[in-house]
Amino acid sequence: MARTQAKDHGEKRDAILEAAARVFASEGFDRASMAALAQEAGISKANIYHYYNSKDALLFDLLDSHLKDLRDRLRATPLTGLTPPEQLRALCTEVLLAYQGADNAHRVQSAGMDHLPPEQRQILVEYQRDMVKQLSQIIAENAPEVFAKAPAKLRSVTMSLFGMLNWYYMWNAGADAQARRIYAAEVAALTLGGLKAL
Structure with missing residues (x-):
């Protein structure tokens, strides 16, 4: 007979993932042990193995x-009815x-993907490509004449915008929602202004 899942299985899994993000971010994946992960999550080492059979499996799920x-x-993100500049601001804000609250997971993402096998890395890369494609399309709509003449510039502009968003936690950790909305508007303004100069 199959073993049934506990009602709080999802909550415990989420708590383990949050604990793993903290430990991987502070100690690094290589130095982190399952015992340290269990201790950070407030559960036994045996219990953590009930959810994940290895540190690698935990990293991938995170x-x-x-x-x-x-x-x-x-x-x-609702974009219908918005102008291209408004769509850009909306997506920057949503990112x-x-x-918010995911700084540790973001740090682990930057350094952790190399520890995964190629087939798992490919899954994660596809998520990233989807996001780049969505933002890239909106950037292109803000300056179609620029990218019609120089389509290669679209990727560099898109990745530059992601860079401004992705590294915000490095110099403004713990920023609240209002500070994030203000910075998102600044990033969008810098990008839109830069498109005019291209």
Whole structure:
């Protein structure tokens, strides 16, 4: 007979992932042990193995959850009826709000993907590509004449914008939602202004 899942299985899994993000971010993936992860999560080492059979499996689930949730959140951002500049501001804001409280997972993403096998890395890269494609299309709509003449510039502009968003936590950790909304508007303004100069 199959073993049934506890009612709080999802909550415990989320708590383990949050604990893992803290430990991986502070100690690094290589130095982190399952015992340290269990201790940080406030459960026994045996119990953590009930959820994950290895540190690698935990790392993949952490990054998969983080990136898939971000990708899905951006896809669900209401953009209908907005002008291209408004769409850009809306997506910049959504990225930064999604990152709120996820600084540790973001740090782990930057350094952790190399520890995963190619087939798992490919899944995560596809999430990233989806987000880049969505933002890239909106950037292109803000300056179609620029990218019609120089389509290669679209990727550099898109990745530059992501760079401004992705590294915000490095110099403004713990920023609240209002600070994130203000910075998102600044990033959008810098990007839109820069497009005029291209």
